[in-house]
Amino acid sequence: MPRFIDGHDMKDLTPDKLEKLANSPPDKFGVTHIELFYNKEEDRLYCILDAPNEEAIWKHHESAGLKCEFITEVQQIKTDKMIKSEKMIVLGEMSSRVSHDLRNPLSIIKNSLDLINMRYKDEMDKEMTDYVRRMDRAVSSINVMIGDIVNFAKTRPLMLENNSLLSTIHRVLDSVHTPDNIKIKIPQKDISFEFDLIKLEILFSNLITNAIHAIGEREGEISIKFDEIDHYNVQIQIADSGPGVPEELLPRIFEPLFTTKQYGTGLGLPSCKSIIEQHNGTISISNNPTTVTILLPKHQSVISAIKPDANQ
Ligand SMILES: Nc1ncnc2c1ncn2[C@@H]1O[C@H](COP(=O)(O)OP(=O)(O)OP(=O)(O)O)[C@@H](O)[C@H]1O
Ligand SMILES: [Mg+2]
Structure with a gap:
């Protein structure tokens, strides 16, 4: 969705109009307010908005009875820091989904390994016992890794x-x-x-x-x-x-x-x-x-x- 900045002379804006501006969800013209900034010296309000086009913003102002001084389309330039923090948000969402989805099949593997160990302990030769032991350890490390991803920012205290x-x-x-x-x-x-x-x-x-x-x-x-x-x-x-x-x-x-x-x-x-x-x-x-x-x-x-x- 294209992004715009518009400017309003504050003389035209009453507090209830301002509140309406700040909290409005996408209106029937598809206009959403992202952020508002007020310049005291100019007594002017600058809004950052998402809208399908400039015309939609003019219509939005008209229907809300607001006077607007200018509208200009802008393009956001993302800094490395912003990209990183966006990635971290995605990672947070991804990790909770992955951990949720992985823990169930993992516990099935773990339970099955425990059952194999219990039921077939005497029948397994050394090689087989070794394979089962490796699988068991691998499952434990995956469990820890999942825990670490989920708590990426907040890792568990050390067990020394x-x-x-x-x-x-x-x-x-x-x-x-x-x-x-x-x-x-x-x-x-x-x-x-x-x-x-x-x-x-x-x-x-x-x-x-x-x-x-x-x-x-x-x-x-x-x-x-x-x-x-x-x-x-x-x-x-x-x-x-x-x-x-x-x-x-x-x-x-x-x-x-x-x-x-x-x-x-x-x-x-x-x-x-x-x-x-x-x-x-x-x-x-x-x-x-x-x-x-x-x-x-x-x-x-x-x-x-x-x-x-x-x-x-
Ligand atoms: N021993 C190495 N030799 C050369 N490049 C390495 C070595 N270790 C790490 N790297 C580089 O560092 C990058 C980051 O490593 P990291 O272990 O964090 O992630 P990854 O190995 O790419 O993915 P994964 O999450 O599966 O470990 C690697 O993609 C690789 O380019
Ligand atoms: Mg790696």
Whole structure:
């Protein structure tokens, strides 16, 4: 619908006419008031309206008994900020619909897996038990992800426990399908510290999936490293032999909904960033080779004691 601005000399406008103007729904001419602005020095009211054409606005004024000084058609120029906030509104609506639609079939899968586990436990060989376990974990992570999308702005507080980084990586590698052309290197030595296990599983699952996508069909390698860089911090690095992120896109990849993939949602890295920030850490990406570097404090409960709002 085209957008217009018109101007009214306030001498012509009584308070009840103004109220009518401000709150009128689309009238019989299809005119809707979007916003009203008053200029005190000019004693003039400017209205932003949507209407099928200029003639409809003249007719609208005529039927309401309003005098109008000018009408001009304008085109809205959207700033990046506006586009982003529009995307966020769409995302909010989409997420509540998706979560509603996905939770039911997911609980059917979860119940069926529980039944298989109960009824056929003794008949299943190790391989089968392993498949069922992987499916069960995958369903749990999907459930968490749905929860995170729904609460995008308001993520749940961390559930902190002493966990092993190496077994977290193993669990993720169990549930992510790694194609044969990609080798994954993981550290020998483990580090255990306080973190939210489910959230870090989501984080690694996102980063490893991104690395697998980046390598694509070529022969390649994903190398995961972690080090205790001092008494307080752990550094985790995930490097891949893929082509890297084009330099001009590097500043944008943590933006919600930014994706270069046909079927990507662009929520993976923003979700990783929010998980790491919730743990009071930092995350960054650099090229040559493509490396995600995460810095995580080892003692979350100490931080929570100093900063009571941390981990919320
Ligand atoms: N390891 C990587 N190598 C090259 N580009 C990457 C890598 N990781 C992320 N990117 C770039 O950053 C973009 C955003 O990543 P993000 O994980 O947020 O979304 P996505 O992977 O596109 O979609 P999804 O929501 O399915 O994760 C990707 O589309 C890709 O262009
Ligand atoms: Mg991704």
